[in-house]
Amino acid sequence: MGRALGVALVLALAGCHHAPQEPLPGQAATSPYLRALWLPAVGPAPWNWRTLPGKVVLVSFFASWSFPSLAQLPTLQALQKEHGAQGFQVVLVGLDLDGALTLAPFAEQYALEFPVLVSDTALQQGQSAFGLIPALPATFLLDRQGQVAGAWQGMAGHGALSEAVQALLKR
Known part of the structure; x- marks a missing residue:
C-alpha cells in the first residue's frame, strides 16, 4: 500500500513540472552557464531556457529550508517586476535533495513569478x-552574453542587485 501511494504521488507530481526543452537545431546556448540551466521547472511560472540568450539573468541557488534563501525571495520578486520588461529574468534553482517533491508545493505556495528549477x-x-x-543563497548575475558579471554569497541587498542589473541592462 505504501509503495503504491508513493508511485501515485510521484506520477502526480510529474505532471506539475515543466520538462526542459531540447535545443532547436542552430539554437544551442553558447554560454555554459545558460546550458547549466537546462533543468526541469516547477510552479506556476512558464519556463523555456531558450528565451534566456540576450537577457540579463539573475540565477539564485536556494533551498526551501534555508532562512536566508527565503528572506531573499521578496527582493527577487521586486527585481523581476522592476526590470523584467527591459530584458531581465530571475531564475531560482532549488538544491533541495528531494527535488520536485518539495519544490513544486513551495513554488505554488509562494506564487513565484519566475521559474523555479529543480537541480540535478x-x-x-x-x-x-x-x-x-x-x-545559500548563492546568486550569479549573467550579462546578455550569458557570462558571469557579478556574484553574491548569502543574502544580497535589493540596492546592490538592482544597481548591478541596471548597469548590465544599459549596455
Missing part, C-alpha cells in the same frame, strides 16, 4: 559551470 545530481555535486555552491 551533477549540479548538486558542483559539476556544472557554476561549480560547487558553498553557501
Whole structure:
C-alpha cells in the first residue's frame, strides 16, 4: 500500500513540472552557464531556457529550508517586476535533495513569478559551470552574453542587485 501511494504521488507530481526543452537545431546556448540551466521547472511560472540568450539573468541557488534563501525571495520578486520588461529574468534553482517533491508545493505556495528549477545530481555535486555552491543563497548575475558579471554569497541587498542589473541592462 505504501509503495503504491508513493508511485501515485510521484506520477502526480510529474505532471506539475515543466520538462526542459531540447535545443532547436542552430539554437544551442553558447554560454555554459545558460546550458547549466537546462533543468526541469516547477510552479506556476512558464519556463523555456531558450528565451534566456540576450537577457540579463539573475540565477539564485536556494533551498526551501534555508532562512536566508527565503528572506531573499521578496527582493527577487521586486527585481523581476522592476526590470523584467527591459530584458531581465530571475531564475531560482532549488538544491533541495528531494527535488520536485518539495519544490513544486513551495513554488505554488509562494506564487513565484519566475521559474523555479529543480537541480540535478551533477549540479548538486558542483559539476556544472557554476561549480560547487558553498553557501545559500548563492546568486550569479549573467550579462546578455550569458557570462558571469557579478556574484553574491548569502543574502544580497535589493540596492546592490538592482544597481548591478541596471548597469548590465544599459549596455
